[in-house]
Structures are given as structure tokens and as C-alpha cells.
Amino acid sequence: MKKITIPVNFTVFDSLEELPATVRTLMEEAVAIRKKAYAPYSKFRVGAAIQLDNGKVVVGSNQENAAYPSGLCAERVAIFQAGALYPDAKMLTMAISATSDNKPVVSPIPPCGACRQSIAEYETRQDVPIVMYFMGETGEIYQSDSLQNLLPFVFDKNHL
Known part of the structure; x- marks a missing residue:
């Protein structure tokens, strides 16, 4: 038996x-689009903005549905839209911001597991890391240089 240690590194910005x-x-665009989230059930609003290598920025906000889990998170709305509109562009940077109608969100909110897997698909496909910045509505912002920090044992096309 042996133990594996996987180091992860984040840069933390105070504001x-x-x-x-x-x-x-880019983060300001994520904040702006999160205000357009459709979140009547969770009251948790998330916005994502992606900078592409062609200069375009694609945004997304979470879209809930009464028939859980039929909705989509902001990150997947943005990443799927980028993939659909600009299939040959590389996704360079993603900014994510979250807030709640019920209480202040002052700690960074990372992508959920389903979003991490979707981001992994595009990061693997383009063979270029997607730098991610995520925050709550205020407070610190975490930077991850790659999805690998958030999902070190990624399942991708190489396993099929």
C-alpha cells in the first residue's frame, strides 16, 4: 500500500x-449576468463569463426548473454556449460569481461536480488549461490555473 499526495495551488485575491x-x-460580466439568473427555487444566483482566444466573451447564468434536476448551472450554460457559438475557439479564462437572495455569500463558490466534469471535457478537448476565478458576492477571489486543481482525477476521453 502507498499514499498519494496531490498538491493543488490557488492564488487568492482579497478583492x-x-x-x-x-x-x-470578466468578473464584472459574471456579476452582471448573475443578476439575470432564473433561480425562483434556490434563490441562489450564479453568473459565469468566459474569455475566448478570439476575443469574444460568452456569459451564462443558472437556469432552474421546477422539475429538478432539469435546470443548468451558470458555468454549463456559458461553456455549452461557447462551444456551440465558437466551436473552434479556445476557452482561456472563466470568471464565476455567486450570491443568494437569502443570506450574504462572502466565500468563493467553486463549480459543482457536474460543471467541473463539463469544464474538464473542454479543457481536455482544447489541450489548453482554462484559468478559473471564482468568488461569492464579495470577499476573496480564488484563482485556479486549471480544472486539474478542482478535479485531479478527471475522467476524460482518454479513459474510453
Whole structure:
């Protein structure tokens, strides 16, 4: 028997003002689109913005449905839209912001497991890491240089 240690590294920014200007703008787009989330059940609103290598930015917000789990998270709305609209573009950076109508969200909210798997599919397909920044409505922002930090044992096409 042996033990495996998998190091993960995140950069932590104290606020939006500390982010590089281009990332701050992307996060501001995630914040703006989260306000358009359709979240009548959870009251938890998430926005995602993706910077593509062709200069375009694609956004998404969570879209709930009374027939759980028929809705989609913001990250998957954005990533699937980017894949549909710009299938040859590489996804370089993703910004994610979450808030709640019920209580303040002051800690960074990472993508859920289903979103991590969807992001992994595109990161593997394009063979370029997707840098992710995620935050609550205020407070610290975490930066991950790749989905590998969030899902180290990724299941991808190489396993099929």
C-alpha cells in the first residue's frame, strides 16, 4: 500500500480591485449576468463569463426548473454556449460569481461536480488549461490555473 499526495495551488485575491484589469472586467460580466439568473427555487444566483482566444466573451447564468434536476448551472450554460457559438475557439479564462437572495455569500463558490466534469471535457478537448476565478458576492477571489486543481482525477476521453 502507498499514499498519494496531490498538491493543488490557488492564488487568492482579497478583492476585485486586486485582480488584473482584464480579469476584473470578466468578473464584472459574471456579476452582471448573475443578476439575470432564473433561480425562483434556490434563490441562489450564479453568473459565469468566459474569455475566448478570439476575443469574444460568452456569459451564462443558472437556469432552474421546477422539475429538478432539469435546470443548468451558470458555468454549463456559458461553456455549452461557447462551444456551440465558437466551436473552434479556445476557452482561456472563466470568471464565476455567486450570491443568494437569502443570506450574504462572502466565500468563493467553486463549480459543482457536474460543471467541473463539463469544464474538464473542454479543457481536455482544447489541450489548453482554462484559468478559473471564482468568488461569492464579495470577499476573496480564488484563482485556479486549471480544472486539474478542482478535479485531479478527471475522467476524460482518454479513459474510453
